[in-house]
Amino acid sequence: MSEFLSLHDFVKAARRRLAQGEWDYLTGAAETETTLRRNRMGLDMLAFRPRVLNDVSEVTASTTFLGQQLRIPVLLAPLGSIQLFDGDGAAAVARAAGEFGTMMILSSVCLPDFEEVAPIGGGPKMYQLYLYGDWDWMDDLVDRTVKAGYAALCLTADTQVYSRRERDIAKRWVPRYAIRTVATDIVHQSRMSWATVDHLKKTFSIPLAIKGINTAEDARRAVDAGVDIIYVSNHGGRQLDHGRACIDSLPEVVSAVNRQVPVVVDGGIMRGTDVLKALCLGADAVGIGRLEGLALAAGGEAGVLRMLELLESEVRINMALMGVRSLAELDPSLVVPAAPLPAPHVLSAFPLLDQGY
Numbered sequence: 001m002s003e004f005l006s007l008h009d010f011v012k013a014a015r016r017r018l019a020q021g022e023w024d025y026l027t028g029a030a031e032t033e034t035t036l037r038r039n040r041m042g043l044d045m046l047a048f049r050p051r052v053l054n055d056v057s058e059v060t061a062s063t064t065f066l067g068q069q070l071r072i073p074v075l076l077a078p079l080g081s082i083q084l085f086d087g088d089g090a091a092a093v094a095r096a097a098g099e100f101g102t103m104m105i106l107s108s109v110c111l112p113d114f115e116e117v118a119p120i121g122g123g124p125k126m127y128q129l130y131l132y133g134d135w136d137w138m139d140d141l142v143d144r145t146v147k148a149g150y151a152a153l154c155l156t157a158d159t160q161v162y163s164r165r166e167r168d169i170a171k172r173w174v175p176r177y178a179i180r181t182v183a184t185d186i187v188h189q190s191r192m193s194w195a196t197v198d199h200l201k202k203t204f205s206i207p208l209a210i211k212g213i214n215t216a217e218d219a220r221r222a223v224d225a226g227v228d229i230i231y232v233s234n235h236g237g238r239q240l241d242h243g244r245a246c247i248d249s250l251p252e253v254v255s256a257v258n259r260q261v262p263v264v265v266d267g268g269i270m271r272g273t274d275v276l277k278a279l280c281l282g283a284d285a286v287g288i289g290r291l292e293g294l295a296l297a298a299g300g301e302a303g304v305l306r307m308l309e310l311l312e313s314e315v316r317i318n319m320a321l322m323g324v325r326s327l328a329e330l331d332p333s334l335v336v337p338a339a340p341l342p343a344p345h346v347l348s349a350f351p352l353l354d355q356g357y
């Protein structure tokens, strides 16, 4: 039997296995970490309005996304320097995602690199792009991304300058692999604009996601520019501090997009109920960042696979308890605003941790 019986177990094992610097890099955020806590607060301030007496003997949590069958509507979000959590890094996540049956998004600042990871695990993958060069540099990279067989490209738009992550600053901790980019290349990232998006759409036919959208205005603009996936994210609170919870930005984006393209959201998603809340509010899929990192640190490839299985069982059980048999039945009538519980924090979805577990 697996050593991981509940999602709590991953947090405990990851805490034990990671050195303080790596733990803070994974769980920390920008400046006061308010955006990070709001991501959890937003989710905690939604309660379900379950329906009863629907036959829930057959529940399916699978979905189709970008033409691919996903076992649950959960994407593995891009994590830079992921090799700090497990020696196999992105290769371990690619194998777990392939075996489980969902999509991973590979960060452009992690190991192994995108051409090596592309065939691993056999599952569909997106490649996340940061701009560390001019348009010629970008075109060459996107060309190689297409040739490597990625299903989509994900342009991260919330990181045009680096934020101040005070846990790392206070401890003088720098992830080894990021040193090159911090020192030399951020200028290209800061020059990114809608012209970059137009250029990508004009030059390549690979589906394009924009990650980091928080408003109806930008969502609309992206759809008008031909963007194929709108990804609502605040980088897990690691970029702009004092932002809204992603779950609170989601409804205006969903309404602006008006079902023209799929909407993905991430930020604080740690439990099956979080996935369901996001889908009730109109997301087509969610991304998980820290939960992926915690599972990887806790148990490598097997840990990520087991975490996805447990997340799936939480999703399916709670769908049944809500009287819902398929994801298509989730709608805003199933959630309602609710008073917050005691102060949320990055790990507040795991209350046993505060009880000597």
Ligand SMILES: Cc1cc2nc3c(=O)[nH]c(=O)nc-3n(C[C@H](O)[C@H](O)[C@H](O)COP(=O)(O)O)c2cc1C
Residues within 6 Å of the ligand: 025, 026, 027, 039, 077, 078, 079, 080, 081, 107, 108, 109, 128, 156, 211, 233, 234, 235, 236, 237, 238, 266, 267, 268, 269, 287, 288, 289, 290, 291, 293
């Ligand atoms: C350790 C770590 C590294 C990350 N690196 C990247 C990255 O390289 N590119 C990117 O687009 N987002 C990156 N993110 C943001 C995640 O893709 C995702 O948006 C965020 O983690 C979602 O919030 P959650 O951690 O609360 O699930 C990173 C997040 C973490 C925790």
